[in-house]
Amino acid sequence: MTSARNVSDLVRASAQRGPGHVALVDVASGKSLTWETIDGAVDSFARHLADSGLESGDRVAVRLPTGPEFVVSVFGVLRAGGVVVPASPGTPPRELQRILADSGARFLVGDGEGSDAQVIGLPDVTATAEPFEAVGGGEDVAVLGYTSGTSGVPRGAMLSHRALLANVSQCASLRPAPVTAGDRVLLALPLFHVYGLGPGLLQVAGAGATAVLLERFEPDAALEVIEQHRVTTMVGVPPMYRALLAHPVEVLREKLSTVRLFTSGAAPLPPGVIAQMRDAVGIPVFEGYGLTETGPVLTSTLVGGVPKAGSVGQALPGVEIRLVDTDGSVLDIDEDEPGTGLVSAKGDNLFSGYWPDGAHGPDASGWFRTGDVGFIDSDGDLHLVDRAGDLIIVNGFNVYPHEVEQVLCEMPEVLEAAAVGVPDERTGESVKVVLVLREGAELSKDDVVAHCAARLAKFKVPATVDFVTALPHSPTGKLARAILRKPLGA
Numbered sequence: 288m289t290s291a292r293n294v295s296d297l298v299r300a301s302a303q304r305g306p307g308h309v310a311l312v313d314v315a316s317g318k319s320l321t322w323e324t325i326d327g328a329v330d331s332f333a334r335h336l337a338d339s340g341l342e343s344g345d346r347v348a349v350r351l352p353t354g355p356e357f358v359v360s361v362f363g364v365l366r367a368g369g370v371v372v373p374a375s376p377g378t379p380p381r382e383l384q385r386i387l388a389d390s391g392a393r394f395l396v397g398d399g400e401g402s403d404a405q406v407i408g409l410p411d412v413t414a415t416a417e418p419f420e421a422v423g424g425g426e427d428v429a430v431l432g433y434t435s436g437t438s439g440v441p442r443g444a445m446l447s448h449r450a451l452l453a454n455v456s457q458c459a460s461l462r463p464a465p466v467t468a469g470d471r472v473l474l475a476l477p478l479f480h481v482y483g484l485g486p487g488l489l490q491v492a493g494a495g496a497t498a499v500l501l502e503r504f505e506p507d508a509a510l511e512v513i514e515q516h517r518v519t520t521m522v523g524v525p526p527m528y529r530a531l532l533a534h535p536v537e538v539l540r541e542k543l544s545t546v547r548l549f550t551s552g553a554a555p556l557p558p559g560v561i562a563q564m565r566d567a568v569g570i571p572v573f574e575g576y577g578l579t580e581t582g583p584v585l586t587s588t589l590v591g592g593v594p595k596a597g598s599v600g601q602a603l604p605g606v607e608i609r610l611v612d613t614d615g616s617v618l619d620i621d622e623d624e625p626g627t628g629l630v631s632a633k634g635d636n637l638f639s640g641y642w643p644d645g646a647h648g649p650d651a652s653g654w655f656r657t658g659d660v661g662f663i664d665s666d667g668d669l670h671l672v673d674r675a676g677d678l679i680i681v682n683g684f685n686v687y688p689h690e691v692e693q694v695l696c697e698m699p700e701v702l703e704a705a706a707v708g709v710p711d712e713r714t715g716e717s718v719k720v721v722l723v724l725r726e727g728a729e730l731s732k733d734d735v736v737a738h739c740a741a742r743l744a745k746f747k748v749p750a751t752v753d754f755v756t757a758l759p760h761s762p763t764g765k766l767a768r769a770i771l772r773k774p775l776g777a
């Protein structure tokens with residue numbers, strides 16, 4: 288893996304090490320494909336792209352669900368020297384057109400609705416061709432990942448081959464290794480998201496493991512798939528684990544008996560889930576943290592070897608983490624009273640700035656401020672408090688949504704809670720909370736306010752309380768706070 292220069296070299300190396308080893312199990316079609324087959328299909332698709340006029344550095348949007356066609360498309364584009372622009376199949380045409388226009392994508396693989404790009408037919412995942420020598424690598428951009436960040440306007444983060452390969456190596460150097468050649472990894476994440484792509488697909492390709500591909504996560508079906516295909520590792524997000532825990536313990540123990548490792552990322556894992564999974568099946572959930580701009584993984588509780596409720600662990604080998612003030616000055620770590628600061632990161636896995644000119648990337652010393660707020664405890668473990676952009680400022684006082692949400696979730700009637708800031712003429716902003724109650728539970732606005740008033744400073748107590756049947760989440764389980772800021776029904 289260390290000799291890989293182009294991300295598609297991961298596939299070639301796995302095909303050479305274990306040509307007959309199963310690379311992908313596609314649950315939808317029931318097909319199993321070996322690394323040798325995938326490598327041949329990647330060669331074939333790369334040749335097709337080159338024959339279609341793809342030149343080195345051309346952007347290619349890949350708008351496909353999780354499946355073998357997505358895998359071959361991505362590695363084929365990279366081997367041909369193109370830049371992958373992942374797009375959700377569910378992206379509305381107007382939003383797709385905006386991403387295509389911003390990236391200047393010449394080609395699109397998948398559903399071309401709302402697209403001006405040249406649509407390329409889906410790859411034949413069993414095709415073979417003469418070996419196609421990978422074009423480019425290293426500092427060349429491999430993936431242009433669009434992320435809303437804190438600005439709310441999607442921007443393309445330029446991830447080089449170097450950055451993505453560095454993160455594969457950084458994750459693989461953890462012990463226990465998140466993925467080994469003998470693992471069968473459940474990938475029920477959207478692969479067009481950098482979390483599914485990096486810790487999911489690229490990690491599998493780097494190890495020469497087997498990916499069990501599930502287009503969408505439905506807990507009953509997922510449990511059957513895990514048992515049937517003897518899945519050993521699950522790369523998940525918090526809503527997946529919450530959905531699994533709705534099943535009886537004896538069912539979980541039977542269906543998950545082959546699993547050795549559960550990992551979670553993309554959104555904060557509720558502290559209770561770690562203990563509940565450990566109680567149910569004897570294995571905890573290890574949590575990681577990262578973002579599109581960092582290729583993506585920065586920290587993991589696998590580093591210390593013990594999951595800790597509320598913590599995202601320590602920096603991966605080869606990654607540095609520090610806390611800084613808004614002016615960029617480094618915060619001193621006081622073990623007795625850890626200070627809160629902006630999380631800043633350094634490592635070979637960092638992006639090359641935002642498209643097209645590399646703006647707002649790592650500074651001259653290689654450090655990048657993530658926009659997340661956190662503190663480091665006496666064990667050296669990072670705890671995230673909130674996104675800097677999600678901070679609520681009431682009368683000049685900072686309110687971290689996470690703190691309010693934790694207090695709300697102490698109420699036995701509350702299943703899920705979210706806190707956001709909304710404009711307030713008197714105080715600048717006020718706290719609005721949106722709650723999902725447990726089945727059959729009842730709660731009034733006054734109950735909620737009274738509970739918070741007894742536990743929080745006055746400026747943190749919610750001024751608005753809404754009740755809904757479900758909170759809006761992104762495909763990877765991240766809370767869509769922008770939607771919650773709107774009045775109910777707007």
